[in-house]
Amino acid sequence: MVTVLGLMEKRVCRPTLSIPLLAILNRSGASSSSKSRAKMLSLETISQYFYMPMAQAAEEMNVSVTTLKKRCRELRIKRWPNRKLNSLKNLEKSIQDSGKNEEELELLEKERKLVEEVPDLQLEEKTKRLRQAYLYKAQSSSRSKTASA
Structure with missing residues (x-):
């Protein structure tokens, strides 16, 4: 404590902020x-x-x-859109493996490109039916074969 003209005065030591501490105090949280x-x-x-x-x-x-x-x-x-695009890619592969319809492959390729451009795009009904026919039914039939074996 220091006395000046008979009055008591407290000195408060305040630490200076260093640059790393200022970065921590940044409200946005990002540099x-x-x-x-x-x-x-x-x-x-x-x-x-x-x-x-x-x-x-x-x-x-x-x-x-x-x-x-x-x-x-x-x-x-x-x-x-990771899961949606991978699903379309797997569907294309399963249709190619079955060797059935070129129209379906063209439709899927167009739809995949559209999803790449507009990720929130809903799949068409025809594509949803194809997924159900090729992917989900194939998975369930392979599961039933392994369960019976």
């Missing part, structure tokens, strides 16, 4: 470099990673999953 990386993520860039799970895609793009989700919301992508 400026990750923000700039997120803004660089265009729909074309992100769409290259649609066939991967979201966590793996974020790792490949060197951003966090949260940053990728935020950027997807900004680009109006409500749901990551």
Whole structure:
């Protein structure tokens, strides 16, 4: 304590904030470099990673999953299309293996390209029926064969 003209005065020591502590106190939670990386993520860039799970895609793009989700919301992508695209790819493969219909393959290829461009696109009824016919029934018949063996 220091006395000045008979008055008592307390000196309070306040630590100065260092740069790392300021980064912690940043309200947005993201550094400026990750923000700039997120803004660089265009729909074309992100769409290259649609066939991967979201966590793996974020790792490949060197951003966090949260940053990728935020950027997807900004680009109006409500749901990551990984499972839908993989389902269409597996359906194409099973139709090719059966060697049945070229029209169905063309339809699936067009639909897959549309989903790559507009990830929130709903599948057509014909595609849903094809999935049911080729994938789900084939899976259930293979399960019943292994259960009876």
